[in-house]
Amino acid sequence: MWDYTDKVMDHFLxxxxxxxxxxxxxxxxxxxxxxxxxxxxxxxxDEDGRIVDAKFKTFGCASAIASSSALTEIIKGLTLxxxxxxxxxDIVEMLGQLPEEKVHCSVMGMxxxxxAIANYKGETTVDEEDDHEGRIICHCFGVTDHKIRKVAKExxxxxxxxxxxxxxxxxxxxxxxxxxxxxxxxxxxxxxETPATDDDFKNLSTxxxxxxxxxxxxxxxxxxxxxxxxxxxxxxxxxxxxxxRMKGRCSSCPSSGVTLKxxxxxxxxxxxSPDLTVEGI
Amino acid sequence: MNNPFNRPIYFDNNATTACAPEVFEALKPFxxxxxxxxxxxxxxxxxxxxEIEKARWQVAxxxxxxxxxxxxxxxxxxxxxxxxxxxxxxxRSALKINPSRRxxxxxxxxxxxVLNFAHELAKHGFQVVExxxxxxxxxDMDFLTDAVDHxxxxxxxxxxxxxxxxxxxxxxxxxxxxxxxxxxxTDAVQAVGKIPMNMKDSxxxxxxxxxxxxxxxxxxxxLFVRRGxxxxxxxxxxxxxxxxxxxxxxxxxxxxxGKAAELAKSYIEIENSEVKALRDYLETEMQKRIPKxxxxxxxxxxxxxxxxxxxxxxxxxxxxxxxxxxxICASSGSACTTGSxxxxxVLRAMGVPYTAAHGAVRFSLSRYNTRQEIDFLLEVIPEIxxxxxxYSPYWNDK
Numbered sequence: 001m002w003d004y005t006d007k008v009m010d011h012f013l014x015x016x017x018x019x020x021x022x023x024x025x026x027x028x029x030x031x032x033x034x035x036x037x038x039x040x041x042x043x044x045x046d047e048d049g050r051i052v053d054a055k056f057k058t059f060g061c062a063s064a065i066a067s068s069s070a071l072t073e074i075i076k077g078l079t080l081x082x083x084x085x086x087x088x089x090d091i092v093e094m095l096g097q098l099p100e101e102k103v104h105c106s107v108m109g110m111x112x113x114x115x116a117i118a119n120y121k122g123e124t125t126v127d128e129e130d131d132h133e134g135r136i137i138c139h140c141f142g143v144t145d146h147k148i149r150k151v152a153k154e155x156x157x158x159x160x161x162x163x164x165x166x167x168x169x170x171x172x173x174x175x176x177x178x179x180x181x182x183x184x185x186x187x188x189x190x191x192x193e194t195p196a197t198d199d200d201f202k203n204l205s206t207x208x209x210x211x212x213x214x215x216x217x218x219x220x221x222x223x224x225x226x227x228x229x230x231x232x233x234x235x236x237x238x239x240x241x242x243x244x245r246m247k248g249r250c251s252s253c254p255s256s257g258v259t260l261k262x263x264x265x266x267x268x269x270x271x272x273s274p275d276l277t278v279e280g281i
Numbered sequence: 282m283n284n285p286f287n288r289p290i291y292f293d294n295n296a297t298t299a300c301a302p303e304v305f306e307a308l309k310p311f312x313x314x315x316x317x318x319x320x321x322x323x324x325x326x327x328x329x330x331x332e333i334e335k336a337r338w339q340v341a342x343x344x345x346x347x348x349x350x351x352x353x354x355x356x357x358x359x360x361x362x363x364x365x366x367x368x369x370x371x372x373r374s375a376l377k378i379n380p381s382r383r384x385x386x387x388x389x390x391x392x393x394x395v396l397n398f399a400h401e402l403a404k405h406g407f408q409v410v411e412x413x414x415x416x417x418x419x420x421d422m423d424f425l426t427d428a429v430d431h432x433x434x435x436x437x438x439x440x441x442x443x444x445x446x447x448x449x450x451x452x453x454x455x456x457x458x459x460x461x462x463x464x465x466x467t468d469a470v471q472a473v474g475k476i477p478m479n480m481k482d483s484x485x486x487x488x489x490x491x492x493x494x495x496x497x498x499x500x501x502x503x504l505f506v507r508r509g510x511x512x513x514x515x516x517x518x519x520x521x522x523x524x525x526x527x528x529x530x531x532x533x534x535x536x537x538x539g540k541a542a543e544l545a546k547s548y549i550e551i552e553n554s555e556v557k558a559l560r561d562y563l564e565t566e567m568q569k570r571i572p573k574x575x576x577x578x579x580x581x582x583x584x585x586x587x588x589x590x591x592x593x594x595x596x597x598x599x600x601x602x603x604x605x606x607x608x609i610c611a612s613s614g615s616a617c618t619t620g621s622x623x624x625x626x627v628l629r630a631m632g633v634p635y636t637a638a639h640g641a642v643r644f645s646l647s648r649y650n651t652r653q654e655i656d657f658l659l660e661v662i663p664e665i666x667x668x669x670x671x672y673s674p675y676w677n678d679k
Binding site for chain 1: 595598602635674
């Protein structure tokens, strides 16, 4: 049994805005029956380009129906520019939470919205663009490398399992799992290979410096420490001296000094600036 | 419970069954009072052993085993923990006693207990052949006949399929296997207790069964190994089960399974008359009340209790969740219920179109179900299906 939140159940049992708008200003259609879920979104806009009505028709499981319902509630009243910024995370947030394996339902909602916006602007839909630009990686669900990269970046996904939960890619025959891993390896190593130069860092304001340090700590350092049950928090920045506090298992670990020097400091030097020094407090 | 019975309405008996009250009564004393170890030298423990042997006979009788042993012993039943253990044990044993044969023939629609193990063996250098099925789920017997050869150690085909309820020609397959000196094993977890069996006159070498599918508790199963068929144990340890399955006996489970087998034997007629009539009534009425549905499987050869119905253009998990609002329990071959992304391997092997595969719901009945329960299902389900179809972009009223 899935652990659906009350909000998911409410949107599933009493979905808002089911149906199809007659003579819609924009239509977004994604998914297909072989994939197991599909969503048709129709929008009505006023003269200012504001969404005055949104309706959906969805083929899929409870979370697909709930995600579609939540999507229509979120976008009503928004301008197309505002709606363009909506991501699957907004849908998940509105529903409280979705089981990991069901996040792809919220991604489908986001894609339908993007397809509708593209349709309004007379562009080809995002999906079609994907298909033309990208190379199909997962043949079971027709997912391109373009889409895998996009979803991975937007949601900070690092494992094939996460990609499957978000895009379905790799969830069928499994033949493409190695290809997905390759895309992820490439994607995230690309990011690492372009560290900011020393000059860049010096020119930043203190707040920007701190933000950058925190980002590296969150995305690069913490996941490594968490594997051993440890963690750390950023305390202060004095010139080029970064002060951190070790937490979890790291706080009582006799080799935390080594960790600080060779893991935390090296990472910050590599990705931000070679001048940085790290001190534990 | 949002239903007039104020309790769950249970149509998921191929998943598991209620422990029969008679079974529960029979096994209860062996928890707190008669808790001795049957292997013990003292009477307190030792007196449990005859109860286990009684259970062995009860199971043997349900299967119609040969009871002509001159010493009155029952040697063809090995108790263990579950159907999966039985399947694994049978396959391992067949491969061990015939190390020069490196081929395994199974059907595409086996339970994961057989299929995934076969896939694992394929990684270790065994040749695994999967026999396909047609659109009704019937086995391609020509393909099977061609596949079995002198390299084949074991052919394993289920007696009845858990999703469609299809019954397979196990005797015929056993004969084909023996022609080439291969052993034949059948996963009969879904068949035992639902259709009559006569192992005495059968050619089947090994057969798996599971307690909780026939109103015994979970955690007990048995493997039938025909007398004279060579066998290698899977769990090696103590002398329990005559050295064929080490580990202290699951006494309560075994006694429960024995009682359940005795009951199943006495109800087998009812299973094939009353339960079958309920299932047929469910299908006939469902077809009258709801358009665009299809009954999957082989109508000529099906378990009496199983019905796998596809509701086109909608998705199974949504149907189950709405049925659940009324306390109605059923199952689905759809992808979304299990977290996998593709419909079940059985529906895919049958080539059921996606419009129907995603919306497949399995109702599996037992002797505890009533006509009133079916009527309640028939009363609420048309609205559920109509509602979900009204959400579906593929559904067109016209």
